[in-house]
Amino acid sequence: MRDGTGEAPRRLAGSTPSGEGRRGRGATANPDGRFEASSRESFDDGWDREDEAPPLRTTVTAERARSIITRNDSPDISFDRSINPYRGCEHGCIYCFARPNHAYVGLSPGLDFETRLFAKPDAARLLERELSARSYRPRTIALGTATDPYQPIERRHRITRGVLEVLLRFRHPVGIVTKSNLVARDIDILAPMARLGLVKVAVSVTTLDPVLARRMEPRAPHPQRRLDAIRALSAAGVPVMVIAAPIIPSLNDHEIEAILEAARDCGAREASHVLLRLPHELDDLVSDWFAEHYPGRREHVFSLVRQARGGKAYDATFGKRMLGEGAYAGLIAQRMRLARERLGFAETRLTLDASAFRVPTDQLSLF
Template sequence: MPPDATRPSSFDPEPARRLAAATAPAGGRRGRGATANPSGRYEAARRESFDDGWPSDDAPPPLRTEVRPEQARTLITRNTSPDISFDRSINPYRGCEHGCVYCFARPNHAYLGLSPGLDFETKLFRKVNAGALLARELSAPGYSPATIALGTATDPYQPIEREHRVTRAVLEVLARFRHPVGIVTKSNLVVRDLDLLTDLARDGLVKVAVSVTTLDPALARRLEPRAPHPERRLDAIGRLSAAGIPVMVIAAPVIPSLNDHEIEAILARARAQGAVEASHVLLRLPLELDALVDDWFAEHYPGRRAHVMSLVRAARGGKAYDAAFGTRMTGTGAYADLIAQRMRLARRRLGYPETRRRLRTDLFRVPTDQLSLF
């Protein structure tokens, strides 16, 4: 079942109760986003914690980030979705240390036999052969260039990129082939690669989308504990824009009754830093994410939990998630329409252009040194 598939199950008013056996002790998950580590949906066994009656004062050890090498068989992922602007993407990593509790990619970890909960942000995979594999795929006879989206499932500039530099290797290949690329990130680490990005931008081959969830650092720390501070993301927008790189700000996800009041402020701050495009994504809860986010609300905002979940479902046809093309990103109904209208008005008032920039494809070339592959 693809990650965006809709579950046939009905709404459980207390999904946190389903995670109670998998909830991790708070002391051991400091600095992590998820509150639980339920077994993946394809696992034959289920983990369950229980009180054996023996007293213990031992604090649980902190969860450590594990990064495992992966030899990828293919790098470019294709899609035929009619409601997104790209038909191919690259994710240099599996899992994401940012730990954003709302990340729609969490359910993908179940395909690896791991939990979409804490495993997703602590058991990571790096594609060690990404650069060489990408060069081979771009050099294939008959390859036709179109914008590659970099970082659609997990952040290409998550903390482990500082050491492993897989994203950097991918960008170096794309620059050598003069291939267009759109980057999605919530990390200011993207400015490390200004040399490559400015080179690509001179030929209209790159744009960067920076996700800003909230301007409130306390809320950001709870929602996305290892992602950069909101001010650092805004600073990254400014530095990218000053270098001539077109930047989109994404207010995402819009979470009812939690950060939805910040939409206009986020767009205004980003515009002041030079952003030229703006979009939003309404909170979406495919598969295990429904219970994981509900459990997070039960711990951090119990008084808002029922109200938030009711608004989410009102925008998704009564379900936690509706994967229908055209509305899966923004939802439907009165609440979703209100958010969309606020976005339109804010863009117009702040002077965001009505049309989005298209990247060039006519400069693509296979470097002569790649011919040795054949």
């Protein structure tokens, strides 16, 4: 297969099941993580073994965390603390910037990231303990900053719901990021929180094209289901932001205005975007995905990405990593600004209220 430039596209080495064996998965390969002492290399021995690869199954391992609130001091994001109930994400979005984190536990950022998951069953108990500490000072907690708190395994594990129940009892503010309509299941918790100014939900809509969505994010809900979630949340009084993310040059960037208009019509109050980010192994994973699905676009897409990232696949500099810089990034930012103004989105972000925080009286005074 050629990529339209006459050059055969780069393919990743590693254990890669056949297309049938990885049906419904986003990554096209399972390369080694960057911290591994050894690496695997694909080898063609002349035998066609594709039909021997069993379908990939999702496994979930309990992770016994010591604490649940993660702190950060990044100057270019609006929160200093977050909770991620799960590690890895079954949605399988090929572009997910959290994929490289799987290398820290000795697993591949490729197919392992979307099939070998970790859940934190003690999250609610740990959160209750941490919020009850005498030294704790409330500020908005971001829920789902790395992996989606409403990915499919939440239906069974219900860890995110347990976290929200604790936050409501403590009157603690929370901002949720998701691309799943499963968030609407918890309206019975979110609506009371909204009345107290304690919550807002950011729903990611990458594309309105179901064919493209199925290829990029194979186990995430259909785009219409995400719009339905925006409508349901808004009708319940829960403030919603739509995130057009990631913006991928020459793939979904033409949809910016349509995404914002559809979300506005469903009740979204705010809108933002993120330009495609390719840290660490994600560069090769996305390149390999393009080689399989859109070989003729790969070179053009990566050329525009490099233009917006100072000539590199990724620039982690604070203030640049989310939106990029240069002519292409500037054009996207301008289109977002004009669309927000035309559609009547709020000019300033909603600030949640931390003043109502209190430790429930049924808590033991042990901290």
